[in-house]
């Protein structure tokens with residue numbers, strides 16, 4: 192495997208009155224993960240994200256689940272995105288763009304990403320069921336929104352067709368995972384250069 196001269200790892204800790212989150216990532220991992228958010232279905236989604244992106248994710252969140260799942264899911268999105276952004280470092284040599292059409296049984300989802308430093312989310316996903324295991328499904332848009340903000344990612348995600356809400360949500364996470372796996376990987380032909388005519392992908396310029 193091609194590696195950079197620094198480890199693409201990071202640790203983020205985030206504490207508010209609503210959630211306490213600790214997350215470690217290793218971008219050059221093998222998809223190992225330990226995820227505990229108190230929401231089994233959401234853990235399943237983050238595990239999918241890790242497994243298929245090959246990003247090792249160690250994540251613990253203690254959130255105000257007595258209120259509902261909203262803050263936990265939104266804030267985990269933010270912390271995980273920040274961890275990935277931090278671990279990307281100078282972004283030299285990354286492939287930057289990627290996309291995938293991800294089939295899952297009856298459903299098909301397309302995800303296109305740009306590690307641009309300019310957060311943007313286009314979310315064209317209709318979820319037929321309003322709840323999955325006590326999680327209001329509308330919150331998954333907020334996960335992708337906060338993840339795109341802190342990761343500095345442009346994400347366009349569209350469910351082209353599908354009927355089963357579990358499949359549709361899972362296809363969103365898996366398609367993000369595969370897109371990330373490609374976009375964060377290193378391009379042998381461009382290792383010493385940031386893939387931008389600006390010369391920077393920090394989003395500050």
Ligand SMILES: [Mn+2]
Pocket residue numbers: 235357361
């Ligand atoms: Mn599943």
